[in-house]
Amino acid sequence: xxxxAGTSEIDNQAGSVTIDALHTASSQLSIxxxxxxxxxxxxxxxxxxLILQDGSSTGAVTVTGNVTLxxxxxxxxNFALAMSGTTNLVTTTVTLPNLGGVxxxxxxxxxxxxxxLSISSSTTTLAGNLVTSGDAVTIAxxxxxxxxxxISTSNGAITLGTVNGNSSLTLAAGNADITVGTVGATTAxxxxxxxxxxxxxxxxxxxxxxxxxxxxxxxxxxxxxxTGTGISGLNLTTSSVSxxxxxxxxxxxxxxxxxxxxxxxxxxGINAGNSTITISTGSGGFSQSADSDMIRTSNASNSAxxxxxxxxxxxxxxINAVSGRLSITTTTSGDMxxxxxxxxxxxxxxxxxxxxxxxGSIVTAGNP
Numbered sequence: 001x002x003x004x005a006g007t008s009e010i011d012n013q014a015g016s017v018t019i020d021a022l023h024t025a026s027s028q029l030s031i032x033x034x035x036x037x038x039x040x041x042x043x044x045x046x047x048x049x050l051i052l053q054d055g056s057s058t059g060a061v062t063v064t065g066n067v068t069l070x071x072x073x074x075x076x077x078n079f080a081l082a083m084s085g086t087t088n089l090v091t092t093t094v095t096l097p098n099l100g101g102v103x104x105x106x107x108x109x110x111x112x113x114x115x116x117l118s119i120s121s122s123t124t125t126l127a128g129n130l131v132t133s134g135d136a137v138t139i140a141x142x143x144x145x146x147x148x149x150x151i152s153t154s155n156g157a158i159t160l161g162t163v164n165g166n167s168s169l170t171l172a173a174g175n176a177d178i179t180v181g182t183v184g185a186t187t188a189x190x191x192x193x194x195x196x197x198x199x200x201x202x203x204x205x206x207x208x209x210x211x212x213x214x215x216x217x218x219x220x221x222x223x224x225x226x227t228g229t230g231i232s233g234l235n236l237t238t239s240s241v242s243x244x245x246x247x248x249x250x251x252x253x254x255x256x257x258x259x260x261x262x263x264x265x266x267x268x269g270i271n272a273g274n275s276t277i278t279i280s281t282g283s284g285g286f287s288q289s290a291d292s293d294m295i296r297t298s299n300a301s302n303s304a305x306x307x308x309x310x311x312x313x314x315x316x317x318x319i320n321a322v323s324g325r326l327s328i329t330t331t332t333s334g335d336m337x338x339x340x341x342x343x344x345x346x347x348x349x350x351x352x353x354x355x356x357x358x359x360g361s362i363v364t365a366g367n368p
Contacts, residue, residue: 001020001021001022001023001042002019002020002021002022002023003022003023003025004022004023004024004025004027004028004046004048005025005027006027007029008027008028008029008030009029009030009031010029010030010031010032011030011032012032012036013032013033013034014034014036015033015036016033016036016037016038016039016059017031017033017036017037017038017039018038018039018040018041019039019040019041019042020041020042021041021042021043021044021045021065022040022042022043022044022045022046023045023046024044024045024046024047024048024049024050024069025046025047025048026046026047026048026070027046027048027049028048028049028050028051029048029049029050029051030051030052031050031051031052031053032053032054032057033053033057033059034056034057034058034059035057035058035059036059037059037060037061038052038053038059038060038061038062039064040061040062040063040064040065041062041064041065042064042065043065043067043068043085044063044065044066044067044068044069045066045068046068046069047068047069047070047091048070048071049069049070049071049072049073050071050072050073051073051074051075052072052073052074052075052081053074053075053077053079054075054076054077055075056075056077057075057077057078057079058077058079058100059079060079060080060082060100061074061080061081061082061098062082063081063082063083063084063085064084064085065085066085066086066087066088067083067085067088067089067090068088068089069089069090069091070090070091070092071090071091071092072090072094073095074095074096074098075097075098076098076099076121077098077099077100078098078099078100079098079099079100080098080100080101080102080103081096081098081100081101081102082102083103083104083105083109083111084103084105084106084109085109086108086110087109087110088109088110088112089112089114090112090113090114090115091114091115092114092115093113093115093116093117093118093135094113094115094116094117094118095117095118095119095120096117096118096119096121097120097121097122098121098122099121099122100122101122101123101124101125102119102122102123102124102125103124103125103126103127103146104124104125104126104127104128105126105127105129105146105147105149106127106128106146106147107127107128107146107147108127108128108129108147109127109128109129110128110129110131111128111129111130111131112131112132112133113130113131113132113135113137114132114133114135115132116132116135116136116137116153116156117130117132117135117136117137117138117139118136118137118138119138119139119140119141120140120141121141122141123141123142123143123144124139124141124142124143124144125143125144125145125146126143126144126145126146126149127145127146127147127149127167128147128149129149129150129151129152130150130152131152131154132152132153132154132156133154134153134154134155134174135153135156136153136156136157136158136159136176137153137156137157137158137159138157138159139160139161140159140161141161141162142161142162142163142164142185142186143161143162143163143164143165144164144165144187145163145164145165145166145168145169145189146165147167148167148169148190149167149169149170150169150170150171150172151169151170151171151172152170152171152172153172153173153174153176154174155173155174155175155176156173156174156176157173157176157177157178157179158171158173158176158177158178158179158197159178160179160180160181161181161182162181162182162185163180163181163182163183163184163189163192164184164185164186164187164188164189165187166187166188166189166190166209167189167190168189168190168191168192168193168210169189169191169192169193170193170194170195171192171193171194171195171197172194172195172196172197173194173196173197173198174196174197175196175197175198175218176198177197177198177199177200177201177219178194178197178199178200178201179200179201179203180200180201180202180203181202181203182203182204182205182206183204183205183206183207183208184206184207184208184228185207188207188208188209188228189208189209189210190208190209190210191208191210191211191212191213191232192206192208192210192211192212192213193213193214193215194213194214194215194217194221195214195215195216196215196216196217197214197216197218197219197221197238198217198218198219199219199220199222200214200217200219200220200221200222200238201221201222202222202223202224203224204224205224205225205226205246206223206224206225206226206227206231206248207226207227207228207231208231208232209231209232210231210232210233211231211232211233211234211235211252212231212233212234212235212236213233213235213236214235214236214237214238216237216238217236217237217238217239218238218239219238219239219240220238220239220240220241221236221238221240221241221242222241222242223241223243223244223248223268224244224245224246224268225243225245225246225247225248225249225267226246226248226249226250229249229251230249230251230271230273231248231249231250231251231252232250232251232252233251233252233253233254233255233275234248234250234252234253234254234255234256234270235253235254235255236255236256236257236258237257237258238257238258238259239258239259239260240258240260240261240262240263240284241256241258241261241262241263242262242263242265242268243262243263243264243265243268243269243270243292244265244266244267244268245267245268246267246268246269247267247269247270247271248268248270248271249271249273250270250271250272250273250275251273251275252272252275253272253275253276253277253278254270254272254276254277254279255278256278256279256280257280258279258280258281258282258284259282260281260282260283260284261282261283261284261285261286261287262279262281262284262286262287263286263287263288264287264288264289264292264294264317265289265292266289266291266292267291267292268292269292269293269295270294270295271294271295271296271297272295272296273296273297273298274296274297274298274300275296275298276296276304276305276306277294277296277304277305277306278305278306279307279308280307280308280309280310281307281308281309281310281312282309282310282311282312283310283311284312285309285311285312285313285314285315285330285334286307286309286312286313286314286315287313287314287315287339288316288317288318288319288339288340289317289339290317290318290340291317292317292318293317293318293319293320294318294319294320295319295320296321296322296324297322298322298323298324299323299324300323300324302324302325304321304322304324304325304326304351305319305321305324305325305326305327305351306327306328307319307327307328307329308328308330308331309329309330309334310331310332311330311331311332311333311334312330312333312334313330313334313335313336313337313360314328314330314334314335314336314337314358315337315338315339316328316336316337316338316339316348316349317339317340317348318340318348318349319348319349319350319351320349320350320351321350321351321352322350322351322352323351323352324352325351325352325353325355326350326351326353326354326355327355327357328355328356328357329355329356329357329358330357330358330359331359332359333359334358334359334360335358335360335361335362335363336358336360336361336362336363337362337363338363
């Protein structure tokens with residue numbers, strides 16, 4: 001084991017550096033190797049600072065043991081960082097500016113960054129769990145899932161660019177926001193689950209081989225459609241849900257429970273194929289623009305599309321249950337109105353059996 005007694009530097013521009021185990025105490029160690037590799041094969045412990053490589057370095061950094069540090073700093077060179085210890089803790093903010101790639105975990109490992117984590121210059125491979133104590137996590141460039149993984153921030157914002165990889169991802173931001181760019185641009189992940197958040201925003205389309213799930217939320221979840229043949233299912237529980245830009249296509253059932261509102265805006269929509277669609281809203285009601293569709297393509301005559309507004313108005317665009325049953329209900333207050341009286345569609349509602357039940361009035365216009 002190498003134990004630091006004060007500020008130290010290892011500068012080996014002519015070769016590589018391998019350290020079995022390192023104890024930093026409360027001191028600082030800088031390791032610079034230029035094109036040579038850095039390998040920390042044992043545990044890294046202490047409350048010190050570890051600085052690895054600089055802006056001109058190209059040698060890879062590999063850390064295979066557990067890490068406990070106050071500060072971890074990397075240079076901005078074109079080198080790769082790989083950390084695969086089982087349990088890792090850095091108590092201050094970690095910013096990784098290296099350009100050659102970041103790999104965190106090799107399956108089930110935990111990385112706690114109590115000041116937050118920012119990766120903005122390199123692609124990231126995740127096979128483990130990222131944890132912060134109320135601090136933000138930002139991974140701006142593509143994130144690849146190499147194993148089932150999670151990011152939990154205890155009320156810190158989560159910002160992700162593109163998410164790929166044939167594994168599942170769970171996000172928990174507490175009362176902070178989650179922002180995700182494109183999901184499945186190159187490889188579709190399995191399930192994507194949001195266990196807590198305020199607002200959730202997908203900046204582009206979603207492609208999953210599994211389901212999109214949200215179990216709790218206090219803000220608005222915004223979806224901008226899906227690509228591919230459709231996600232396996234959609235299960236959302238939050239305050240409000242907004243469908244924008246492009247339809248969400250599913251192979252399995254759709255279940256949306258919003259304590260406030262659900263809206264389908266221009267271009268947005270839901271196509272559940274042969275499966276059912278169930279939507280429940282609160283005081284914000286249900287609103288569908290004239291040029292948004294809700295479709296269930298099965299010819300089965302059983303219940304197909306169910307919309308219930310516990311309170312609030314219902315504004316209907318185009319809903320097609322084919323040969324299934326369509327049920328739309330306002331239970332305690334709110335009117336039901338035709339929001340598609342223009343040239344977009346000739347028929348508003350289509351189903352084997354249509355049941356409209358309103359606590360207020362039902363107002364229709366020219367379209368049947």
